[in-house]
Amino acid sequence: MSGSGPSSPPPAGVATDGWDPGLLAVVDLVFGSPVAMAFLHGDRLRLIYNDAYGQLLGDRHPDAYGAPAAEVFGAVWDGPAGAAVREAHHTGFAPRDPEWPSTDEGEPDPALPSRGLSAVRDGTGRIAGVLVVAVEPVPVAHRLQGLSELAESLAGTLTLDEVARVALGYGLSFPDVHQVAFGVDDGDDWRVVRRVRGEVLDDADERLPPVWRRIAADSVSPLAVAAGAGLARFTADGHPLRESALDRHDQKVRALGALPLRTPSLRGALTVGRHDQYPWSPAERALLTAAAKLVAQAAERARRFENQHGTAQLLQRSMLPENLPDDPRFRLAARYDPGVDGNAAGGDFYDAFALPGGRLAVVLGDVAGHDVRAAALMGQVRAALRALALTDPEPTSVLTGLDRLVASLGEEARTDELFVTVAYAVIERDGLLTVATAGHPPPLIRHAGGGADYLDVPVGTPLGLGGARRSAAARLEPGSTLLLFSDGVVERRGLDLGAGLEKVAATVGAANGGDPRSLCAVACAAVGGTTDDDVAVLAVEHATAPSRSAGMEIPAEPTAPGRVRHWMSAQLAAWNVPEQVIGAAVLCASELATNALLHAGTAARVQVDLSAERLLVAVSDTGTRGAVTRAHAETLSSRGRGLGLIEELSDAWGTDPAVRGSTVWFEIGIRASNAA
Missing domain, CATH: 3.30.450.40 (GAF domain)
Incomplete structure (x- = not known):
């Protein structure tokens, strides 16, 4: 290295192939600096240093390059300086000892100071060595430590x-x-x-x-x-x-x-x-x-x-429905959350559609797997189910037909590993339910007065395995809500399936109200912990009285929040909503409209739905950056207040992914006597 500039590359004998990018950046820093610096790497703390540091080593350079520190520094390594480096390597913290170590002749060794040390971590957070700055003020040494912390923080990032x-x-x-x-x-x-x-x-x-x-x-x-x-x-x-x-x-x-x-x-x-x-x-x-x-x-x-x-x-x-049926007697909502591996497509699906005679069909299923094959099979099953139901909606007939389809697809693929579970129900105009399941968690009914119970439905074998299909009848009373969900809602590592089912029933039964969108969020959060599986929930509320709905398109321009405030104020006043509810709803809706404008950058839609019990406001965008997690105010100086406003002014709120973009919603409870 002698005679080369501060950007000299490592000697040919030092192999850095396959090194962590963070460590390579530290090496680049060493060679790019005119200040005497060395990187003591690995368990034996082998020296990698620049020309300025080589001058401090004197006759020990260039043989010191790549050699263990203990061999290079000899007796000094057993003294305070070596102890300081070893402590930084072991604990990640450098001691603040102002003394300079001495050689056995009593003279200081400028190549190994006890200050200006910084532990260096790789992308996994493990300490991979120690950076030594032989001559540098303390602030720069602190910044070198910050570089190591930067590498560690960046290692855990997934999105821009x-x-x-x-x-x-x-x-x-x-x-x-x-x-x-x-x-x-x-x-x-x-x-x-x-x-x-x-x-x-x-x-x-x-x-x-x-x-x-x-x-x-x-x-x-x-x-x-x-x-x-x-x-x-x-x-x-x-x-x-x-x-x-x-x-x-x-x-x-x-x-x-x-x-x-x-x-x-x-x-x-x-x-x-x-x-x-x-x-x-x-x-x-x-x-x-x-x-x-x-x-x-x-x-x-x-x-x-x-x-x-x-x-x-x-x-x-x-492959999921872009919109759920708009039925004045039944209010519907669904939620789908991908599993931990967001790079894989899953097989969970849901659907709801009108049947002849004013009946409603609802279904939720799960195809095993998290790949394109599972998603493709899910699409085939969903399309076939709707076709069968429109011909003969009786649940046993539909599941029997689906069983034959899955068995046929398995034979075609020459595999017996196709695994599909499903829960399917037909709801009559008066709330009468006919339900059949195939290896799926039982449907849950949240009663109008509180509490929740699972329907006693024959489980049946998963689709493709044959066997008799049986259904059960029940009644969805006005004010009650039916929930269908995938096993990702209740299954957790180390938790018994029965315990997970009990937690969901207890949490849903204790929820404040039976609104389907709110109950979807409640059900997804009931068990707690993380899951590797996809999560899907479909909820249907038998309304006690028809709700009133209205919507408006939000343009992708700065005037959008103001338009939302003006429109919502007029609409809710026309419905005789209490003034205090109007004020809170308009403020929260303005936050969500601004959020859509800032982060989706596309036109959006505001939808309001008023029932005797609650006001529901949802803002849906068509952006592609993923689910929005927090709302925002209109100006930079006030950003950060949205989270507190919505949590303070609403009774429930959440965010749901859609086919494109996301929907952020909130609810405010209303006394029946206050709404016309």
Whole structure:
């Protein structure tokens, strides 16, 4: 390495193939820094260092490269300095001993200080070595520790929202940085998110998605320029954001670092800005460059995950009904949540459709597996069931026909591993139920006055295994709700199936009201814990009186929340809804409309449904970024308040995925005497 510049590569004898990206970034930092630095790697703490550190080693260089620290430092390694390094490697924390160790001649060894040590973790969080900065002020040593923590945090990210949140948080961990921006390519333009120190932004709640905005591909902003050219640029003093400033925060920036994010399938940039004049030191430039490499790798991984996840979920949901029947006597709602592996399509399905004579058919089934084959079989079973039911809706006839279909498909595929369970019911106009199941959890009825009981229905064998099919009759009284659900609702590792069924029945029976959308959410959360299976619930409430419904389309423009407020106020007042309910509902609906505008970026729809017991408001978007988890206010200064508002002003709320986009809803209870 002697005679080479600070960016010298490792000698040929040092193999870094297959190393964790975080460790490679640390090595790049070492070789890119003019400051004397060494990375002591692995269980034996083998030295990887730059030219400046080699000069401190003197005659021990270049033989020290790749050698264990104990061999390189000899007696010093057994003293306080070696103990400090070993402690950092073992515990992850460096001691703050100001003394410099001495060799056996009594002179200090500048190559092994007891300060400027930082444990380095790999992508799994395991300590993989110790970074030694032989001559560097304490603040930079602290930032090196932050680089290790950045790698650890990025290792757990799955989506671009999560990568953005971690990257922005890292940038603001520098005490004098006032704003950070993160952007990636999005079609022909860039998608950018920014955080400003002291503003109430996405850190108001860790579950709050960042607010993204789009900028043109040919924008003159330093972020777009760095992303497009793939070159870093550091401005020590001036007004680097003047020509592209959004607001006063951009106008105040004087010093700016713009780092490109480049991988084979992603382009982007990360910028950090300060309000003061600041000459970026070589060490800080190298540090930020290493951080940008970590962020770029995480962003590429997240984009790949999102693409796979979106394809699988679109396949899954495109085979489910896009809308449930609109029947004044029966209110319906459904919920589908994918299992832990969001990259795989599953086999859970539900359906509800009108039958001749004013009857209603409802079904929920489960095809074993989490792959395209399971999803395809699910689509065949659902289509065949509807065709059979429209010909002869009697449950035993339908399940007998489906049994023959699944058996035939198994013979065609030359496999006996096709496994399908289903619960199917026909509901008459007066609430009379006829139900049959095939290896499926029994339907649950939540009674009008509270409490819930499972229907006594013959279980039957799963479809494709033959056997007699039998049905049972029951009655769904006005005010009662029927729930069909998949085994993902009740099955958990280490939990008996019977115990899971009991928890669902007890939780649903104790719920405040029988509204189907609310009960779907209650049933999904009843057992607790995580499941590897998909979760599907279909609920049907026998209404005590017809509800009143109305809806409006929300344009994808900034005026949308105001239009929603005006329309809802007029509509609810016309229905004689109490003023206090109108005020709460309008405020919450405005939050959800803003949420759809910010995060889906598409037109949306507001739907209100008023019964004697409650007001239900739902906002559905058609975006493709996944389910929205929290609502937002209209301006950046007030973002973060949506969660508290909806939880405070509503009796229940939740988010449901749809074929495209998601639906966020809330309910407010109403006394029967107060609504006309």
